Amino acid sequence: MELSVYTIEGKDTGRKVTLDERVFGIQPHTQSVYLDIKRYLAHQRQGTHKTKERAEVARTTKKHHRQKGTGGARHGSLKSPIHRGGGTVFGPRPHDYVVRLNIKTIRLARRSALSAKAAENAITVVEDFTLEKPKTKDFLNILKNLQLADKKSLVIIGDKDNNVYLSSRNLEQSKVVIASELNTYQIMNAQNLLISESALGKIQDTLTK
Structure with missing residues (x-):
């Protein structure tokens, strides 16, 4: 599958990128997706809940x-x-809520999630960008230019960029993540994926190993 590369102004650069069929073109394995999402949500729980039992209550023992x-x-x-x-x-x-999965299942789940988004035409590729300073209005303008402002979007960038991250923090429907921290839950929880060129390369390199 080939996708056009856009600028942050929403204009087609005339260049195209080819999505690796091993990552974006497989038949989604729903069981792996379910297990990986279950693992992610379980790991969000602190497990610090506690109530006092009979031996711990401070009350008299008098009959x-x-x-x-x-x-x-x-x-x-x-x-x-x-x-x-x-x-x-x-x-x-x-107690902890750790759910253990082997790396092959985790990678299969992420490839399945990305393939599902590709099949829905819910992926947009943008050339690498940064912001001069943290400003929500500038980040929102990028989403508007790419017609993603009214959609729940996941912006995937190649490397950590504090200006981009801080600019998106106040937007309820948008989340920024670097390619190395991308997980199945984030992919499936978004309506559209906005992927930078460098992030696309890193995702494909990681999931084709």
Whole structure:
């Protein structure tokens, strides 16, 4: 598949890039995509949730009332879970949510996600660009020129650029990521991908190894 390369003014440069069929032209493997997205979302969880159990609640251990003669049930410590303010039964404990996948499955998932976007004609290639200073208006103008301002877009650049990143930070529907940090969730969560030329080369080099 060939795509035209555009400038940040939205004009066709007259040049074309060829998308590697091994990355952008495969039959999407939905199970791998599901597993990789599940892995990503699981890793976003801190796993620090905790409730106090019976042994950890600061309450008296004095017997609540006498054993017999009250007409009620027997009770010991007020730490018991059946009392208000008592410990929690089977509450959450701190643990991690790591989901492990081998590198082949992860790369297959990313190739599948990119191929799905290519099949939807949801990929735009732009020549490498930068901004003189962080300014949201300038970044938004680039999206408007490329007809992406009203779409949920993922902008993929080749290398870290603080001016570009800071300029996009206030835009709810746009996210900037460098090619080396691209993941399946980000691809599938966007309506359109705006990929710089250098980023395209890095993506193809990484996913064809």
